[in-house]
Amino acid sequence: xxxxxxxxxxxxxxxxxxxxxxxxxxxxxxxxxxxxxxxxxxxxxxxxxxxxxxxxxxxxxxxxxxxxxxxxxxxxxxxxxxxxxxxxxxxxxxxxxxxxxxxxxxxxxxxxxxxxxxxxxxxxxxxxxxxx
Numbered sequence: 001x002x003x004x005x006x007x008x009x010x011x012x013x014x015x016x017x018x019x020x021x022x023x024x025x026x027x028x029x030x031x032x033x034x035x036x037x038x039x040x041x042x043x044x045x046x047x048x049x050x051x052x053x054x055x056x057x058x059x060x061x062x063x064x065x066x067x068x069x070x071x072x073x074x075x076x077x078x079x080x081x082x083x084x085x086x087x088x089x090x091x092x093x094x095x096x097x098x099x100x101x102x103x104x105x106x107x108x109x110x111x112x113x114x115x116x117x118x119x120x121x122x123x124x125x126x127x128x129x130x131x132x
Contacts, residue, residue: 021090021092022092022120025061025062025063028088028118029052031118032052032088032118033052033054037055038052038053038054038059039052039053039054040052042058044077044080048076050077050080050081051088052088053077053081053083056083056084057084057085057086058077058078058080058083058085058086059085059086060073060074060077060088061088061118062089063090063092064091064092064101065097067089067103068104071087071107071108071113075111075113084112084113084114085111085112086114087114088118089101089104090119091117092120101115101117
């Protein structure tokens with residue numbers, strides 16, 4: 001009972017990522033990066049970490065509502081690595097999150113950022129979102 005109450009408090013305070021999303025960002029990252037022959041959590045010269053680096057791209061993963069943050073990070077990773085900038089935007093509720101995809105695509109088109117999307121169903125799991 002104490003654990004349930006603690007988890008409930010953390011969710012209410014916004015301190016726990018597992019409450020807001022189906023799966024943690026790292027789950028999507030690991031799946032996508034392995035399929036695309038990338039290397040995860042690449043440490044840059046200034047100790048920043050690129051989420052995934054492939055032969056051609058330095059990639060930032062973010063949930064759809066964090067679309068604006070993903071742009072800055074992808075551009076920075078590209079500068080730091082000399083690779084093309086990329087974003088994998090995670091859409092856990094694609095119908096409601098299309099506005100975020102449209103926003104990131106508008107900026108990406110102008111600044112040469114490659115954008116991929118990933119849905120919960122891309123993880124090949126039977127229950128697409130166990131917490132919903």
